[in-house]
Amino acid sequence: MDSKIGKIMLKDEKQVDYKYKNKTRERFYSFIKKIKINYGCLNPECKWIGELPPCCLEFHHLHNKVKQISQMTCSSIDAICKEINKCTILCTTCHRLTTHNYLNSNNFKLCKVIKQDDHLIQYHDNKILLEIPIISVKTTTPRAIIRQKSENKSSVHVTKLVNTNIELTNKKALLNPPFLKLHWQVIAGTILGGSSLIKPKKGKHYYLSMRDKNAEWLEYKAKILSNFASLEPFTKEKTNRWHSLCFPVFDQFARLFYKEGKRHLDVESISNKLSTFGILIWYGDCGSYKDKKIIFNTRIWGKEGTEALSYYFTLCGWQTEIIENKIILDEESSYKLIRMLEPEMSGTGIEIG
Numbered sequence: 493m494d495s496k497i498g499k500i501m502l503k504d505e506k507q508v509d510y511k512y513k514n515k516t517r518e519r520f521y522s523f524i525k526k527i528k529i530n531y532g533c534l535n536p537e538c539k540w541i542g543e544l545p546p547c548c549l550e551f552h553h554l555h556n557k558v559k560q561i562s563q564m565t566c567s568s569i570d571a572i573c574k575e576i577n578k579c580t581i582l583c584t585t586c587h588r589l590t591t592h593n594y595l596n597s598n599n600f601k602l603c604k605v606i607k608q609d610d611h612l613i614q615y616h617d618n619k620i621l622l623e624i625p626i627i628s629v630k631t632t633t634p635r636a637i638i639r640q641k642s643e644n645k646s647s648v649h650v651t652k653l654v655n656t657n658i659e660l661t662n663k664k665a666l667l668n669p670p671f672l673k674l675h676w677q678v679i680a681g682t683i684l685g686g687s688s689l690i691k692p693k694k695g696k697h698y699y700l701s702m703r704d705k706n707a708e709w710l711e712y713k714a715k716i717l718s719n720f721a722s723l724e725p726f727t728k729e730k731t732n733r734w735h736s737l738c739f740p741v742f743d744q745f746a747r748l749f750y751k752e753g754k755r756h757l758d759v760e761s762i763s764n765k766l767s768t769f770g771i772l773i774w775y776g777d778c779g780s781y782k783d784k785k786i787i788f789n790t791r792i793w794g795k796e797g798t799e800a801l802s803y804y805f806t807l808c809g810w811q812t813e814i815i816e817n818k819i820i821l822d823e824e825s826s827y828k829l830i831r832m833l834e835p836e837m838s839g840t841g842i843e844i845g
């Protein structure tokens with residue numbers, strides 16, 4: 493079974509979800525507006541008295557223009573800062589008078605925004621004017637607890653986790669989240685464990701919805717999939733929940749795990765792709781260990797689905813029996829599976845036996 497975690501991005505996942513793109517664009521503009529309003533017109537002799545709305549304030553490049561700020565919705569935060577720092581902000585009147593050489597731009601102040609950790613700091617006359625959390629541009633912040641966990645216990649997939657987070661600071665990655673083999677395993681394991689794929693009535697693509705009694709376990713998975721969501725896990729009606737945004741990437745899972753709107757398994761195609769890490773995620777969702785035997789609760793898959801999954805275990809060479817929508821591995825197979833899963837457990841919080 494393939495347990496390698498790769499970095500390959502699949503071609504068909506490069507498509508952009510336009511709803512999501514608009515949301516990101518909105519965030520970008522609200523962030524740009526904040527900077528404009530806080531500076532106001534930077535022409536010291538501006539005749540306009542009182543506050544101006546952001547629509548009357550414009551960025552004016554004082555040197556080395558590479559790109560217009562308003563066209564940088566897809567650029568990285570570093571690139572946006574770099575470009576903003578070449579500009580001054582002027583009201584529409586002062587801007588027009590400057591471009592037609594009625595005003596001398598020599599004594600206009602430059603903008604100064606600096607990225608520091610997860611904040612953008614806006615300066616004026618070398619004093620901090622405002623701290624803008626980058627969360628308004630970036631969609632998620634890593635959870636402190638999980639971050640600590642991954643620092644304490646280093647393992648293969650936790651290291652990969654850190655890598656996926658680095659990509660988050662790049663806005664291009666947000667519009668077009670990188671899809672790793674690791675993501676495939678977590679999504680497939682989670683769906684096998686009972687989570688659902690849902691297509692909104694007017695939507696084009698599916699989203700993933702997860703629930704779990706164990707908040708920490710849910711956070712662990714949500715952290716791996718954070719590129720695909722705008723919210724962290726939340727609690728509603730006493731249930732811990734998390735859901736992704738709609739992305740084309742989830743449609744391939746719908747084809748694999750659903751048929752005509754109902755759960756359906758194509759065991760052959762799953763067995764080719766599911767790695768030990770995927771099985772571990774599945775176990776984390778609906779598995780238990782009793783009397784030296786591993787038990788998977790497959791109630792959500794019904795009788796037919798349970799039989800199909802039991803067949804999957806047979807393909808792996810393990811002996812099982814089915815009791816009331818539960819698949820129970822015999823002692824020897826359970827022992828073998830635990831030995832296989834062990835190297836993947838570090839950092840996940842899962843312990844078997």
Ligand SMILES: [Zn+2]
Nearest residue numbers: 533538583586
């Ligand atoms: Zn002005």
